[in-house]
Amino acid sequence: MMREPVKNPGKQPKNGAEAVLLGLKRSGVNYLFANAGTDFPPIIEALAALGPDEIPEPVTVPHETAGVAMAHGYYLVTGKAQAVMVHVNVGLANSVMGMINAASDNVPVIVLSGRTPITERGRPGSRITPIQYGQEMYDQTAMIGEITKFYYEMRYPEQGEPLVARAAALAMSEPRGPVYLSLPREPLMEDIAPSADFSVPANPPATAPRPDPDAIATAATWLAGARHPLILCQRSDTQGLLAERLSALCNRHGIGVVEPFTIRNVMASDDPMFLGYDPRGPMAAADVVLVLDSGVPWIEALHRPGPDVRVIHVGPDPLFQRMPVRGYQADLVITSDATAAIVALDAALDAAMPASDERAEKRRIAAGTLSETRRTSAKAAAVSGCASPMSAEWMSLCLSEALDERAVVFGELGVVPGAMTLKGPNRMFNNPHSGGLGWALPAALGAQLADRERLVVACIGDGSYIFANPVACHQIAEALDLPILVMIKNNGLWNAVRRSVVNAYPKGAAARANTMPLTSLEPAPDYLQVAAASRAYTERVEHGRDLPAALERAIKVIRTERRQAVLDLRIAVSDSH
Template sequence: MTAISPVHHQVSAKAKTAFMTNARDNPSGADAVLFSLKANGVDYLFANAGSDFAPIIESYARRGEEGKRAPKPVIVPHEAALVAMAHGYYLVTGRPQAAMVHVNVGLANAVMGLINAHADDVPVIMMSGRTPLTEHDRPGARRTPIQYGQEQFDQSGMVRELVKWDYELRYAENAANLVSRGYAIAMSEPVGAVYLSLPREPLCEPAPKSREEGTPLQVAASPTAPDPQAIEQATAWLAGAKNPLIVCQRGDPAGRVAALLGALAERHGIAVSEVFATRNVMPSDHPMLVGPNLAELLPAADVVLVVDAPVAWIESAAQPAETAKVIHVGPDPLFARMPVRSYRASLAIAGNTARTLAALDAALEAHPPATTARRNTIAAGHSAYRAKVAKTTEAGSRGVASKAWVAHCVSEILGNDGIVFNERGAPSPFYTLKAGNRFFGNTPAGGLGWALPAALGAQLADRERLVVCVVGDGSYMFANPVACHQVAEAHGLPLITVILNNSAWDAVRLSTLEVYPEGYASRANDVPLSDLSPVPDYCAIAAGSRAWTCVVEEAGELPAALSKAVAVVREERRQVVIDVRVRAE
């Protein structure tokens, strides 16, 4: 009897010979996956590899110069960071990227990133290996004990609720077409992530050359136009309103929503409240921007236009007047993926957001313009709102800095084109933003650790653009900072990271005080489960990857530290980390 290794079962000589012959003559399933990703417009494969990656690695190694036909691989030493990098890359380019992780264990770490992408309708081409299906006789069959322990009955079930489409590759000849189909579905509105599970055997097997290699099999569905009758109804309500209000939350990567909404609001004299911003829409100095105080603004409005805002307001804190007409617009104006979202909808207009705004703007031209008095009232509201922001900012400019002061100082270095990724920093009103898509905040899901790797993805998309990440110290720890700083150094990404260090999870403390404003926690010197002291030496963590670092103890020191940071980025092209001590909010 032939001895069989308890770890490495031998593939038959006949199968091995046939496999090697086919590998030389034909592309493999792994080749087909990579080539199809590139053909569909994917620039990068953000990867955290394992034993299931063997065919992918072999494809990159074997193709050499032909590797240009595949996305450029980027190694990211943690899966949640990897997905967030793809997320950030999309926000500034509008092009979804591929992310691949190691079977179920890698997918488990990637789930946090997918939760955030799902919450903000961000497309990611998510892939993972899958434990080999077979135990012998096939190239790619099982060879280690973990390939028994890692198998699941339904690996895709781990992420099914977070993606638009999922499938498991069965045959190599389907690989290219499945990638193309997944990409097309991801980019059809409302856009979102998709998932493809890749067992090792079909990745190893020969895949026939496509008849139209380099051409996607499918393309995304064209953006939908709004219903003309619905536009007519919405226009009549807006034109007849005495005190209309627009509520917005996010723009599109191309900036069309920002441009159209700003023009519509100014032309027709409609106040705009931007709330819980995830991708800012309005420039800070727009005269129709009146701030996020919906407790005051919402009950006074007679018509409310909600523009693609997943979380338009908090029902327990503010609601429209009972007589108000409430119009929701967007690719999915009712946000069907949210189980509970009970906002009143007098009219819901499904369609591409930019097309809908353009149609409303054109239809409103046929009606009398807004009165000068209404425009002046809104402009006065804008001035009062900005004055309140300035007063709050100034109050935090002495002693230990406030988050608002940090936001002001960061705004001073952004210039016309700089962008900020913000997680647990001051909200968008405290930044001075020159245009839409200058501020990116964490999604409604709030999966911590998002901002730092997302900012790295944005920096990878444009190495010359100034990118700043402002992140709370608790969120910084969640971001797997060792992995993030390694990626920044390895790929020459000169990101500026500002850590807001209050030695606590302030969000935990504040949420407790919201529920129990006069409870025991409100009187405690140390709120349970929120203290992070003693904090690590964050600068030492970053210095391990040769970052330029600085500690800011007093608010007045911050402008000079940021000015030096910009000089390091511009002249030395290396990453910067500034540890800023901030007061409890």
Template sequence: MPSAAEIFLRQLGASGVEYFFANGGTDFPPIVEAYAALEGSNHRLPRPMTVPHENAAVAMAHGVTMITGKPQAVMVHVNVGTANTVNGLLNANRDHVPVFVLAGRTPYAEKGRHGARTRNIHWAQEMFDQASMVREAVKWDGELRQPEQAADLVTRALSIAMASPRGPVYATLPRDTLAAAADAAMVREPAAPPAVPLPDPAALEAAARMIAAAERPLVITSAAGRTRAGFDALSAFATRFAVPVISFTPRFVNIAADHPMHCGYEPGPLLAKADCVIVLDTDVPWIPHLQGPPEGSRVIHIGEDPLFALYPMRNFPLDLAITGTPAAALAGIAAALAPLLPADAAVVRRRAEEYGALSAAQRAAWKESVAAPPTGPITPEWISHCLAEALDEDAIVVNEYPLRQTHCPRTQHGSFYGQSTAGGLGWGFGAALGAKLAAPDRLVVATLGDGAYVFNNPTACHWVAEAHGLPVLVIVFNNGMYAAVRNSTLAMYRDGAAAKAGGELLADLRPAPAFEKLSEASGGYGERVTDPAELPAALRRAIAVVTQEKRQALLNVVCEY
């Protein structure tokens, strides 16, 4: 008779889960036994992968899913392991990533049952409501209360995770229940995920009328490129109707950086003149304290959750909200707008010429600013430029804050991924490892600030890279501080007492460790770079190590910003 653990793993495999990222504990023996018992069988199972920190495990699952679109599983040790997943779950929640996080639970039985409590921690680690730690960060949580529910728990959790809008889910697995025989449990092919809601045709027509009446419409997006369909739809819409696009805090390649209607990364100048703003799958389209559209401008919000209902406070101007994917909504608006705005209309021709020139001028200015190495310390703009020169179009860049996209333009869909809007540090390295797992033939580069690198549990991540054969390139932008903390202090108190010391209190990370040695400790290549002129050659050496020797590499680039 199969155990609940065996049925659970088989159902994960049948549901398309490819990886089981695990940070084990005393609640794992039924899982270990189930994998051993099923070895050599013809059952489809997720590949078990040891990851020695929970935050890295969740980030790896996130990274696989952002490449493949398929949900992955993570299992951690009871409540203490769950606590270490919260950061990653918050990132996944705000980024609509369907990660299935599992945690053991103290055995219910104190004695007399297989899997009952056998260690003192089995009493101390029990909570009245373990899932309460993550409830606000997940779409659903449950528990395996009966062994016969093993398959049903998986299908229920994954169905909800994949429903629009997608997001993480959580379940607890008591050790004694997991070890019990699952008498009536049946593994079955999962049902297709619920269909994504289609946008309301009347709303699409209303949006088309607003855009047709506008002289200076503007698209602001951070996540239209989450899917290839969204990228293609936005590119076609911007081209056909000559609507400029701002990629504000982008997490994906939403539109090619060299597209004539791509007008940069800051909304301010164009937003100030826009008479119709299309907020496309973006939680924060601008900072109201600093900027906003002019009075009378019409504002359209589009997304699977256009109101971001889980945000306690979010009040941007709103004339029309359209529920739907960017691809479906833009296609519907385009169909309704085409008869109202012919391709040869004077306003379309004017916008194409004006914004095309603006886009070209921006790109030229950004390129000119890095025409030669800086005469002083290395800058993040120079690092980004050198990286752009070293990478091919197919390389994947996973950025946790420091990359300057103005100087490292990405044109191919799926070649750039940025940090979740939740901002939980410690994501980029693990996500890059997950991306490499999902795309083994592509060069994967993680660009991390030095503070973010430390949050990434680098010893664990470098170990994973070596143990699981995942050669990635890590570039640490090492400015010796939390720049975000310093800059926020100076922005609020520019003339205050803290500014007299440069705003560096509680932001200073000096003396900086020799980060390159951590890569070397796990069989990788490491190099410290301080001379701007030496950076291109250092990048070539590191990329050769990753692509030819199939070893991980890290460049510790000392810079100022």
């Protein structure tokens, strides 16, 4: 529904900085994650001058990548975009990796940065320190132009709220993603004339795209006539509506679902139509494949469908325009919100093939058998990894059994999804395919901030833990009373790099070497001492049999003492993950 323009809503800002902060709050932003610099005086003064109900709550974040990841994690569990403010070009440079991750995952984050003063004298905010010369750039926004949906530099103080409102609306419009505003000190400090007309028009996000009925009818005909239809998906919406609708469609019509390279889990692990996370077997048998809002549905060199297979792509940006090279087969492409497309497709399938149809029943039985076999096999494989060092599958199984109904896990080269029993959608968030490491730990902090009573877990590799700026993250956890559980999957090396080399040169010199070049993290630091410096509960687990009890102790500390807990786990090196 369209909103009427807002005439002088609430307090009228005195200057550009107040206009920015009031605009953020009026755009639905609850938190401003900030890493301050010498360009921040007008923002800090405005934070102190305005009432706490009029502005986002400021959160001091001692590293920029942590701030962006916290906003990312907050969105994943709430569906609400938050704001991050960093210091001129150097702070923006530190935040770029987080923005790359947000862009890859279509996560809306409103990123603001200062800009070194433009003028040398004569105006409020003109330069007064040497670094304000050294931090000047010809085009500061060039660092993030390719990865943001919108970027602009504020010129006048009265632009503060309209620019913020536009940026927020674009960030939340499909396909969603990060936006950026550059804020020089001069317009932030300049006064707005009291007599100025401060009407700010409503600026809601655009409505989500709806599917073309004829295209849906074609897709339904293909799926209804298929012997082995298959749906591939990688992420759920933040409210879990897609998962609910998808499960209903698939169980009625006997269509199996695989989540290859999952980012935000969609299906419950025990759903009879859920076939797991490996596309190889289901893809080999499929004759019609529906790719649902998935940027990387399969690896062309490994899983490419045969020439007789029909492939349908559906999503808000079904061709993923931001990817320069993406050559997947596409016989039908439908631009649509994923949930809206599934609702429409379900209705069309009911007409083309009622749930009572014998074909649907045969497909339900076949998919259910595959699903049950997968779960039984995965659990057996995980149990066999209870050793010293333990397998990542055993670690994932133990973690899964320790989680309650509402717990969420942020994984970064950590958990093995197939070994877990996920009770519904959005229980597991994996690092985006952009691969900017150091994401999961601060993203978990953002999720914990959004819901302080929920158990939030970050399960990460030892290399990822180093990338996360753990000193900053543990300080944030203690300062904000965010008692997350951190599990460090410690195998002493960059295993993703090692696997990549072995796959490329299986009989090469590097694969035969006792220590592969550029992969070892030995001698390893004592990660637990890093966490203990911020008064975290810490424990080292060497044998798999001790993990269930260690998890129980850590979760008890979180629940009763409201204190962060960190487990350092000795994990076996794996060639598969």
